[in-house]
Amino acid sequence: MSAFIGRSRCWPAVPVCLLLAACGGPTEPEPATPVSRSSAHFDFESTTADATAAEMDLGISLAETHYEAIANLVGANHLPGRKIKVILEGPFRPDRSAGFVDDQGNVHLSRYRDDLGGYFGSLPHEVAHAFRYTYWHRFNIGPWENFGFIEEGFAEFVAQQVYPEKGGFPFYGYPEDVVVGHMLIRGDAIPMQVMRDRHELNTPCQWQTYPLRASWFRYVDETYGRAAVLAIAYAEVETTNEMIAGLLGVAIAQVDADWDLWLRARYAAIPNAEAVAQAYLARFGDEPTCRAGVDY
Numbered sequence: 600m601s602a603f604i605g606r607s608r609c610w611p612a613v614p615v616c617l618l619l620a621a622c623g624g625p626t627e628p629e630p631a632t633p634v635s636r637s638s639a640h641f642d643f644e645s646t647t648a649d650a651t652a653a654e655m656d657l658g659i660s661l662a663e664t665h666y667e668a669i670a671n672l673v674g675a676n677h678l679p680g681r682k683i684k685v686i687l688e689g690p691f692r693p694d695r696s697a698g699f700v701d702d703q704g705n706v707h708l709s710r711y712r713d714d715l716g717g718y719f720g721s722l723p724h725e726v727a728h729a730f731r732y733t734y735w736h737r738f739n740i741g742p743w744e745n746f747g748f749i750e751e752g753f754a755e756f757v758a759q760q761v762y763p764e765k766g767g768f769p770f771y772g773y774p775e776d777v778v779v780g781h782m783l784i785r786g787d788a789i790p791m792q793v794m795r796d797r798h799e800l801n802t803p804c805q806w807q808t809y810p811l812r813a814s815w816f817r818y819v820d821e822t823y824g825r826a827a828v829l830a831i832a833y834a835e836v837e838t839t840n841e842m843i844a845g846l847l848g849v850a851i852a853q854v855d856a857d858w859d860l861w862l863r864a865r866y867a868a869i870p871n872a873e874a875v876a877q878a879y880l881a882r883f884g885d886e887p888t889c890r891a892g893v894d895y
């Protein structure tokens with residue numbers, strides 16, 4: 600470290616700053632370098648010096664907690680084949696995806712405001728995807744027509760199972776049955792079969808697609824059992840509607856119709872559902888809504 604760098608950031612251009620605690624004292628800190636962390640199942644890195652040691656510590660601790668819960672959910676035969684890399688990319692920017700798993704199986708996260716989930720609101724969802732990386736490659740899946748529906752629906756279902764208090768998209772800690780039930784009642788629910796057929800709606804209609812698919816998986820879980828969910832999510836043959844109907848013993852159109860009735864009944868049984876739904880909409884009601892006949 601040179602003597603020059605050892606001076607205050609403010610000196611000598613604005614000497615008065617030397618008197619102010621806000622200047623950070625007489626010694627400028629070393630130029631920051633990205634920090635990293637490793638644990639039993641994760642390597643945390645950062646593309647910027649902006650992710651702090653405290654964020655690394657919190658993130659990797661949360662990730663290990665999620666790992667254990669997700670491992671319990673999916674079972675020992677569906678564990679990742681190796682450690683999961685998580686890359687912290689600094690503040691959210693609208694020109695890039697804020698949370699995703701890349702083609703190497705690495706999780707990328709951006710930092711939102713604390714009241715929008717901060718860095719780790721989407722961590723359990725993305726870790727659920729990363730868990731499936733080994734599975735994707737074993738079966739070379741991806742061309743399946745409804746793969747996107749199952750991949751994204753299962754990831755958010757898992758996230759809601761293991762960390763329902765998460766403050767991130769799409770529920771932000773609000774009750775799933777209220778958020779999705781109100782969507783259904785006010786007529787904003789995209790039909791399940793439309794989402795299975797048209798995964799290109801995933802992102803433009805994300806305020807509908809993510810909550811709806813997670814709720815469908817919850818319904819299948821509570822009605823047909825965890826084994827049925829895992830048989831769909833980790834299928835070794837193409838998950839056609841006929842294949843899913845064969846697993847559940849019910850035609851898929853009937854499963855969708857039964858989900859609708861199930862969710863309406865659950866919503867109706869929540870005493871303050873309308874007030875909670877309005878609180879959610881007061882925060883997020885201005886987000887884009889896809890319409891039948893217009894967007895699909």
Ligand SMILES: [Zn+2]
Binds near residue numbers: 724728751754
């Ligand atoms: Zn996802």
